[in-house]
Amino acid sequence: MLAPILYVARDEALAYACFCALMRHMSPLFHSNGIAMTRRLDLLRKTVRAIDIDLWTKIEQCDIGL
Amino acid sequence: MKFNNLFFFFLGKLIFTYRWLLLDCKREFPFKDIFRVLETIWASLPIDRFESNNDNSFSDIDDLCPSSLCNQHRLSMMSSISNTMLSSCSCTPVLEDARSQNSSLDGEDSGYRDEHIPGVFDFNIRSQKSNNSNTTSCIPLGKWLTHFSSIDDEDKYSDMFTIFLCVALFEQNRLSIMQMSPSNTDDDDFIGSYFTRLVRQHDARHALQLARNYYRQYVIFQMRVKQLLLTDN
Numbered sequence: 178m179l180a181p182i183l184y185v186a187r188d189e190a191l192a193y194a195c196f197c198a199l200m201r202h203m204s205p206l207f208h209s210n211g212i213a214m215t216r217r218l219d220l221l222r223k224t225v226r227a228i229d230i231d232l233w234t235k236i237e238q239c240d241i242g243l
Numbered sequence: 244m245k246f247n248n249l250f251f252f253f254l255g256k257l258i259f260t261y262r263w264l265l266l267d268c269k270r271e272f273p274f275k276d277i278f279r280v281l282e283t284i285w286a287s288l289p290i291d292r293f294e295s296n297n298d299n300s301f302s303d304i305d306d307l308c309p310s311s312l313c314n315q316h317r318l319s320m321m322s323s324i325s326n327t328m329l330s331s332c333s334c335t336p337v338l339e340d341a342r343s344q345n346s347s348l349d350g351e352d353s354g355y356r357d358e359h360i361p362g363v364f365d366f367n368i369r370s371q372k373s374n375n376s377n378t379t380s381c382i383p384l385g386k387w388l389t390h391f392s393s394i395d396d397e398d399k400y401s402d403m404f405t406i407f408l409c410v411a412l413f414e415q416n417r418l419s420i421m422q423m424s425p426s427n428t429d430d431d432d433f434i435g436s437y438f439t440r441l442v443r444q445h446d447a448r449h450a451l452q453l454a455r456n457y458y459r460q461y462v463i464f465q466m467r468v469k470q471l472l473l474t475d476n
Contacts (some may be wrong), residue, residue, distance in 0.1 A: 178269060181277045206265055217264040217402060222257055224406050225413060227390035228457070232417055239423045239433045240256050 259435030263409050271412060276447030280408070283451055287404035287458065385457075388464045404458050411453035412438075412445055 178199060183192040205213035226233045262270060267284050269277055413420070416437070423433055 178266065180274070181269075181281060185278065203267075214261065214264060217406070218255075218257060218260070220402060221260060221264065221406050221409050222255070223390065224410055225257075227387040228385070228410055229414065229417070232413060232420060235421055235423070236413075236434060237256060239420070240259070240435065 271445050272447040288401045384460050407454040407457040411450040
């Protein structure tokens with residue numbers, strides 16, 4: 178995630194500050210309890226199922242999960 | 244290690260999208276397109292989302308961000324909606340075409356610079372224009388929205404663009420996925436390995452357009468449901 182920020186900011190100190198802010202914003206996703214990620218995954222499943230039920234059934238068949 | 248495996252087992256299907264959701268699809272697109280993708284995702288967030296974390300234990304780092312500057316922008320929900328409207332308005336087909344011409348002139352490297360960020364004035368003109376031609380009022384809302392009929396809280400709301408971007412990635416590869424046969428088990432995780440091969444190769448422009456389209460429908464639908472609830476009360 179740092180590379181694009183450094184590319185735009187062209188200043189290591191500024192890029193570091195931006196990166197820290199971004200990581201703080203995203204920190205729930207990286208938390209070891211996985212609550213935020215599980216919620217996102219559930220949301221994605223729900224959305225794929227809602228938008229394209231055929232594709233979802235196909236994915237269910239072909240994706241063994243692990 | 245064992246715990247991780249168990250953890251993933253209970254998470255169920257679509258585990259291969261873990262990286263997409265964890266890194267906001269950063270790894271899925273070519274480097275020159277990442278700026279466009281990340282900017283669009285961040286534009287869909289409520290403005291005060293980044294500051295709301297300032298009260299926690301990291302406050303010692305926060306002098307990096309002058310709070311007086313941040314507080315000026317303390318706007319709520321509506322700002323998030325107008326943000327997303329801005330980003331969705333900027334994807335009218337005409338604009339997309341104009342932009343693609345621009346970017347081909349600019350060359351590959353500056354791909355992120357041609358993302359047009361309209362000012363408020365710009366937005367007003369455009370919304371007037373589209374009101375005249377009667378397009379905003381009749382954006383076709385998909386039937387799939389009925390699955391989202393409950394009002395979402397703002398936290399959930401702010402995740403939705405990433406979710407729709409993932410759906411767009413699926414839709415882009417719909418044909419290939421539909422041709423896979425579950426009986427052919429050469430590979431352990433068929434769809435997962437298919438998408439692993441496609442890292443950094445997805446078409447960002449098209450995916451963003453699709454995701455914006457979903458997101459626009461979703462936001463308008465949420466606003467309408469909210470209005471209905473208000474008038475009911």
